[in-house]
Amino acid sequence: MPERYRLAVLLVVAASCLGLAACRPAPRVHFFAEGQPKTLDEWGVLRIEDGKLRLNEGVVPYDLNTPLFSDYAHKLRTVWMPAGTSAAYQPEQSFDFPVGTILSKTFYYPLPAGTAWDGRSVARTPPSQSSLEGEALDLSKVRLIETRLLVHRAEGWVALPYVWNEAQTEATLKRTGELVALELVGADGARETADYQVPDQNQCGGCHITDNKSRKLLPIGPKARHLNRDFDYAGGRENQLAHLARVGYLAGVPANPPRLVDAMDATAPLEARARAYLDVNCGHCHSATGPAITSGLWLDAGTQDRLKLGFCKQPIAAGKGTGNRLHDIEPGNAAASIFEFRMDSDDPAIMMPELGRSVVHREGVQVIRDWINAQPGSCEVAAGKSVNMLPVR
Known part of the structure; x- marks a missing residue:
């Protein structure tokens, strides 16, 4: 390209860039x-x-x-x-x-x-x-x-x-x-x-x-x-x-x-939705290595033991956070489960998770509520001990 044409092109480009952010290099x-x-x-x-x-x-x-x-x-x-x-x-x-x-x-x-x-x-x-x-x-x-x-x-x-x-x-x-x-x-x-x-x-x-x-x-x-x-x-x-x-x-x-599925995807299986929600919202703390390890409640995606997931499990120390409920999860009865009580509260002394929110996640609570209500089996309390009564599979 002749020099005079090359210079003309450069001048046109420079003029078109005046005042345009797109012509400025982005910061590194x-x-x-x-x-x-x-x-x-x-x-x-x-x-x-x-x-x-x-x-x-x-x-x-x-x-x-x-x-x-x-x-x-x-x-x-x-x-x-x-x-x-x-x-x-x-x-x-x-x-x-x-x-x-x-x-x-x-x-x-x-x-x-x-x-x-x-x-x-x-x-x-x-x-x-x-x-x-x-x-x-x-x-x-x-x-x-x-x-x-x-x-x-x-x-x-x-x-x-x-x-x-x-x-x-x-x-x-x-x-x-x-x-x-x-x-x-x-x-x-x-x-x-x-x-x-x-x-x-x-x-x-x-x-x-x-x-x-x-x-x-x-x-x-x-x-x-x-x-x-x-x-x-x-x-x-x-x-x-x-x-x-x-x-x-x-x-x-x-x-x-x-x-993992999108917990809010109504077309996905309820079990998969609930476990995905618990994993991302609770599993980083409630796991075999997390800060809540002493609670005995593990909610990460890899946990399959139903007792560790809260089924018919009595809380180790929850104070008023139990809401006078006996188990973390009462199969088939979300209203009697500590899970729902704490997730559905905005009281700092009760709510879980205890950090990162001041209001209730209504849609998330509903997923966990539906999941608990769909669980088979029951908990039998005898001599102060909880027994997980689940169907034989």
Whole structure:
């Protein structure tokens, strides 16, 4: 191409880029091996551009088959890893992520249809519904609350909570957490107060310390059984495990990885829905290694022992949390089960899970209620002992 034509083309391109964000290179992700940056922007994982929250280069979004319930908040989850590194596949535990990995989770709410942000009102919609449009969130349609980072440093994982400002232009580090007063608005116009709690750094360990011996923070969500599903990426729909492997973020994916169902999918078997819900909401604590190991109640996906799952099991120590009920699960009778009593409460001294919510997940409680009511057998109490009376199979 003659020099004068080449220069002319460059001038046209430069002129067309004036004032257009699309012509500016996206900021690069910056991994901090130490310290606690004051703003989320310093990490370079997300950016605000053209009224939207966007992902920067190399940041990959993902979702879970069944999301953990957090006062009906929706979540934009992402993962970023240093160039040339990848996570190692593990069949049951969270993937083994390399040092330098940054996991982010942005909590947000859709706004009630046809309304602008009034400082309090947000829509109460199924948390599994995404508001992503081409891997971006339109800030005129959602309210950003917080973005939590889980950063893998040489000494282990570190949790950092960042809270978004009123203008949705910046998120700042809040090590001591924050209380955000919201009002959940249902499709029928019904309103419910929600005191959304941004956890402090110590409270993060309440869920992320999944090994009671090591007492180290670990990721919860990015496990094969949660991520084995399709996702609508900007480049098209693809299975998440296959996508992570294709972009070099995951190695060792087998031909048939495990998969849990969406607990809110009414077409899936009730047993599978209930176990998926309990696994993601309770199993990281109630397991053979979790902080609630001494309770004898194990609710992770791998547990099959019915007594450990709570059937005809008397609580070890629950205080007023029993509601004067005898067993964690009374087969065929959810109303007589401690499970339903604690899940259906918003009293901090009673409710389970005890962190991460201030309101009751009505739809989740209904799944567990239906599951318990569908269970065969009965519990016989004699001489102060509970006996699991189940049909012989």
